[in-house]
Amino acid sequence: MSRIAATMAALNASGRTALIPYVTAGFPFVDITPELMHGMVAAGADILELGVPFSDPSADGAVIQKAGDKALAAGVGLLQVLEMVRVFRQKNVATPVVLMGYANPIERFDQRHKPAAPGSAFVQAASSAGVDGLLVVDYPPEECRGIAAELRKHGMDLIFLLAPTSTEQRMQQVADVASGYVYYVSLKGVTGAGTLDIAAVESMLPRIRKHVHIPVGVGFGIRDAASACAIAKVADAVVIGSKIIQLIEAQPRDQVVPVATEFLAGIRTALDAQAAQHKTT
Numbered sequence: 001m002s003r004i005a006a007t008m009a010a011l012n013a014s015g016r017t018a019l020i021p022y023v024t025a026g027f028p029f030v031d032i033t034p035e036l037m038h039g040m041v042a043a044g045a046d047i048l049e050l051g052v053p054f055s056d057p058s059a060d061g062a063v064i065q066k067a068g069d070k071a072l073a074a075g076v077g078l079l080q081v082l083e084m085v086r087v088f089r090q091k092n093v094a095t096p097v098v099l100m101g102y103a104n105p106i107e108r109f110d111q112r113h114k115p116a117a118p119g120s121a122f123v124q125a126a127s128s129a130g131v132d133g134l135l136v137v138d139y140p141p142e143e144c145r146g147i148a149a150e151l152r153k154h155g156m157d158l159i160f161l162l163a164p165t166s167t168e169q170r171m172q173q174v175a176d177v178a179s180g181y182v183y184y185v186s187l188k189g190v191t192g193a194g195t196l197d198i199a200a201v202e203s204m205l206p207r208i209r210k211h212v213h214i215p216v217g218v219g220f221g222i223r224d225a226a227s228a229c230a231i232a233k234v235a236d237a238v239v240i241g242s243k244i245i246q247l248i249e250a251q252p253r254d255q256v257v258p259v260a261t262e263f264l265a266g267i268r269t270a271l272d273a274q275a276a277q278h279k280t281t
Helices: 003-013 030-042 063-074 079-091 103-112 123-129 145-153 170-177 197-211 227-232 242-248 252-281
Strands: 020-024 048-051 097-101 135-137 157-159 182-185 215-219 235-241
Touching: 003 020, 003 030, 003 103, 020 030, 020 063, 020 197, 020 215, 020 242, 030 048, 030 145, 030 227, 030 252, 048 063, 048 079, 063 242, 079 103, 079 123, 079 235, 103 123, 123 145, 135 145, 145 157, 170 197, 197 215, 197 227, 235 242, 235 252, 242 252
Parallel strands: 020 048, 020 235, 048 097, 097 135, 135 157, 182 215, 215 235
Antiparallel strands: none
16 A cells, blocks of 8 residues: 555544645745645645646646746756655655656656666656655546556556546546546636635536545645635545745745644644534534
8 A cells, every 4th residue: 555545544534634735846945845845744734745847837827837937947857856855755754745747857857867677767766765646737547557557566656637627538547547546626727726616526526436436635726724624525635735835935934834834734723623523413
């Protein structure tokens, strides 16, 4: 069982919803990411999504694009992201870390770094650094059986996005190769866009679960404790990204971690209070 699967199973057994924050690696300061990751875990994060900066992030809205551009300008690429995970792992060997990004940096990594053994150089490097999962926005599930199998050999999961426009066929294609959890994008559009439609999410998740038999997380549009708790009533995990980036982007260095952790701690407290109330009713 992967570290992600074990974490999700433990949360489910205790009736709790996974809290998964997303931050862009190397933002807002190049050297702050491992410290920020530790702070988010202390605030109650169960799994961490770490964005790999990329020059053409088709699924990201203006907030995360700006964060990625700043990190890229500071020299943060895939090698640096893997090193950030490695530093985080020096003190934390339990919390799952998922890299979220795009195919181009991974394919380029494999071109430039020939592995000693057959397989993907990136997968081997990611495993060595302590990565637990990979979410590649532009990897179609029908083309991913090979990398999914290689990730599983290293105890890692391949995570996919589903959207309001996903067909039954696409859901099944994702179900055939996905592991760890599936990330349901609650809005049509990019990150940070639009208003969360709770009723639409509630109606979509049963359709997804007819095909997908691993946990389902929901992201895009979750910005506060109220929206997180509403999603937690129907989802296995809530994913929060753009709001965290907005909160930390203009902070001085010494306030980045406190601001992010205070926000996440409030979300965690609200989720756990709701879970406790559900147990008593």
